[in-house]
Amino acid sequence: MKQLQKVNSPADIKKMSVSKLKELAQDMRDAIIKGVHTHGGHYGPDLGIVETTIALHYVFNSPSDKFIFDVSHQCYPHKMITGRKDKFLTEEGSKKYTGYTNPDESEHDFFTVGHTSTSISLATGLAKARDLQGQKGNVIAIIGDGSMSGGEAFEGLNNAAELGTNFIVIFNDNDQSIAENHGGMYLKFKELRETNGQAEDNFFRAMGLDYRFVADGNDVEAMIKALEDIKDIDHPIVLHVVTQKGKGDKAAEINKEAYHWILPDSVDTSTWGESYEQMAANYMLEEMKHDPSLIAICPAVPGGLGWTKENRDKAGKQYWDPGIAEEQAVAMAAGLAKGGAKPVIFDIGTFLQRTYDQLIQDLCINSNPATIISASLNGGISDADVTHSGAFDMAMMGSIPNLLVLSPASKDEFMDMFKWSIKQTKQPVVIRTGPVVREINTGATFDGDLSYQIIEKGNQVAVLGLGNFYDLAVQVKDELAKKLGIKATLINPRFSSGIDEKILQALAKNHQLVVTLEDGILDGGFGEKVARFYGPSAMKTLAIGQRRENTDRVPYEELVQRYHLSPELIVRDIKNILE
């Protein structure tokens, strides 16, 4: 770590010789390997981009020259050079710095980013702001790892050409997304790699952009030369750079998918049970054997959602990865459903935000019966990064007519819902999962009947525990009995996109308060529908969930206190209302 120890800002590497820069690259690589194995995080993408990042900081002058990293999961080398190497070297540093670019951490970062395909668009804004105000400096977007497959990246390229001034896109081509790349574009990128950038029908030139090629982006000297050649260029250009994902760790070079992101070595995953998504995938694989119309669609995040390489191979033509392209995923599912097939989309809830319009237009207005698994891998309310919060999906979908959003309380209920949804042909259905598969038996099957399931009949207070918060409702019920001597009614509402007016009406007879518990943002959520329903009546309501605010890696225990997510705090709130 001799060279890395010397680096506290970009200025420190500008004095180094090429051989020293190569030593630095090795130091940085060692730091990533050790740091990420210890604390977890993105691995292959950062190992691959070490030399390119060194060259960028060597040639350009950040922050007057501006780097915008797409997704920013590959910004670790950038963080090391810009004063944040402790993220990888110390325990304290690993907690202090996020895994993405963050303007609160450094003047060298311009955006808090975590979703894909946005860098070019963001950069066109910075470039246009520069031009409007008569300023100078290079604007450089760095994009790769499958991000080019998202429509926004294309919109950005199409706009970049119109800027007509300095604008640089570094296309970091490591021939891999999270899983393998998909789409016709990537076949052509392969041709470019094989012809030293000379192949016909160049995608970037077809977008009206200038283009250059670097065969080995892991050669720091070659990268410096290529970047020096385009520094201060007076028009938009794409530099196509070939790098090796996972470079420097043989295992990561070979198994690129498994090493895209890794858990800390200390985590023992052998005790982890089957996830909701794995159960769904396994069920589909069985069904596919006799139903050729069944198809799984997963926009580039298959591994964590039950679609391992082995399962993808088993599914064959009945598995489709559209790239990081949720708009395509949902619209294609609409077409599949219209054509008589049975599409099931597997996606992480926060990424479904990219396809809000297709949910409304293509699925719901057209009543196309697709099934969507909206996975909240950390839970809805969680300690996730601000860009990856799972708290928004229910609120986002709660105002879309004709969309049924189910929230299973248990493993059995999930499987019932999943099997029912695939069979039905009436409407689009979202099943919202969670990180914990509950083995409890709520005593009921699901067959499409949207009646609330009354688990225990009581009086005075009714507690509605939605999906991931069903357990919490059970605890609140028990705590109410213990602390206040109230025998509460316990309800599994099962869906968040509407209400069971009949049962809510019936509760009015012998209840004073209805409490809703939901694992997401309150504004636009499930509890507000209940509150509005009872608005004109004497029934009181209490909605428990997340306030309308962004949370960034806040420990869950802190959120419990803030939002009153414990049985004790909720019963205290109930007591105050009843008094």
Added chain:
Amino acid sequence: MKQLQKVNSPADIKKMSVSKLKELAQDMRDAIIKGVHTHGGHYGPDLGIVETTIALHYVFNSPSDKFIFDVSHQCYPHKMITGRKDKFLTEEGSKKYTGYTNPDESEHDFFTVGHTSTSISLATGLAKARDLQGQKGNVIAIIGDGSMSGGEAFEGLNNAAELGTNFIVIFNDNDQSIAENHGGMYLKFKELRETNGQAEDNFFRAMGLDYRFVADGNDVEAMIKALEDIKDIDHPIVLHVVTQKGKGDKAAEINKEAYHWILPDSVDTSTWGESYEQMAANYMLEEMKHDPSLIAICPAVPGGLGWTKENRDKAGKQYWDPGIAEEQAVAMAAGLAKGGAKPVIFDIGTFLQRTYDQLIQDLCINSNPATIISASLNGGISDADVTHSGAFDMAMMGSIPNLLVLSPASKDEFMDMFKWSIKQTKQPVVIRTGPVVREINTGATFDGDLSYQIIEKGNQVAVLGLGNFYDLAVQVKDELAKKLGIKATLINPRFSSGIDEKILQALAKNHQLVVTLEDGILDGGFGEKVARFYGPSAMKTLAIGQRRENTDRVPYEELVQRYHLSPELIVRDIKNILE
């Protein structure tokens, strides 16, 4: 109309000679010119695609071969051939048939479509469904009019290449979006037009697709030949067809933007006052003279939103049209704001649905101070086509942290809000407009203070009239006095993204009921926030707005009855609650 009279289904044109088909084209063109001038609708796009549509139905066998029209605003010739010519020939027909494809009307239509850039993705789904089920038939997406600039079209093309089976994209290149085309891609399309499709760096080939070119898509014979050549093709292909937008009406051929969509001739627009958007655009043009950092961004719908050709020319470099690319519009605005510029996005609310994720991630998480005008040209709750409902924007944005959504009650308030928003540098702001500019004076300026404006103090009942429904609140207040002798409190809440807890708390003292009126979907809307706030208390609430349902060209008067949007119906509801 001799030939058109003979056509009641595609079978009727298959027997015709080329010269008869040419007569038919003239008949269809005459019908469009007369029909659209009488009833309003899309004009230039449909005049341009007559011959291509005739050739499509002549060569292919709809509906076993499937046509998917992008936006489907250019489906008029298709409607004529598939039994719906009365849309253009009779008064009754003009009311019976929608302006878009509609599976409820005809087996030749597969989707209700109205938003842009979805056709290729939808078609990939139909094609994949065909392949999975071992079926036959051609799947043909027809796209043009700037739709290729939307990211979803790109995602569709990238996926199409992977299908590996029959798949046809007709790229109807009329060198025009609604206004002029934008982006580097269109410069290259120009080269293709000028070289008979031979120019280097072919965009479609760069996406891994086969490609052919037709120089004159208004030549029915040439089109038939080109289509016969690719009928039943065994792989994905793009047929690039050059057509003339507005063909057959000199005025429309020359002024393509004005004739993209036209009002009925009978409508007298001379009495129409200035719109909110025109006021904003005019204000910006004045400010731009001394503030180079101010920039208007309009995703391809400038004419109706104050950015006429004349104003665009005046703004020069301070106007940006990203194409039909709202994701780019919002992310670019985020970059502009970060770079110190002052971006203002002008868009129609329903199209903002395409950029939900960028609103959250790029603007709100990053607190980038862009201003967005969300225009509801027909109003939120309206008789609009189902695909163009303006009822969803407030609910969509209501759960996004850090997004301020303002709803001006009057012209003066709008201008105050707009001027304030451009100056402030704290957060992203949406101003939601409406079709009617109210000249009323609510007696207050807006300076960023989010306190509710109490217009009249009363007791028992408080009425909160949001934005477009402020007038309705005034009427409800009057009706309450007249019918029930109640002197109600009248409030202009001014924003829908949160509540003024202080004033709501204060109302508890001498009010029993708070009524909220909002021009949009109730689920996730403004009224539910108020209902949740009062949930634990004795205060009753009544939320007036649209139920969570799709409405398709339902007359407003019918919606008034359905959702109780009149003072009389609301006061009757209030009476029931108070009793």
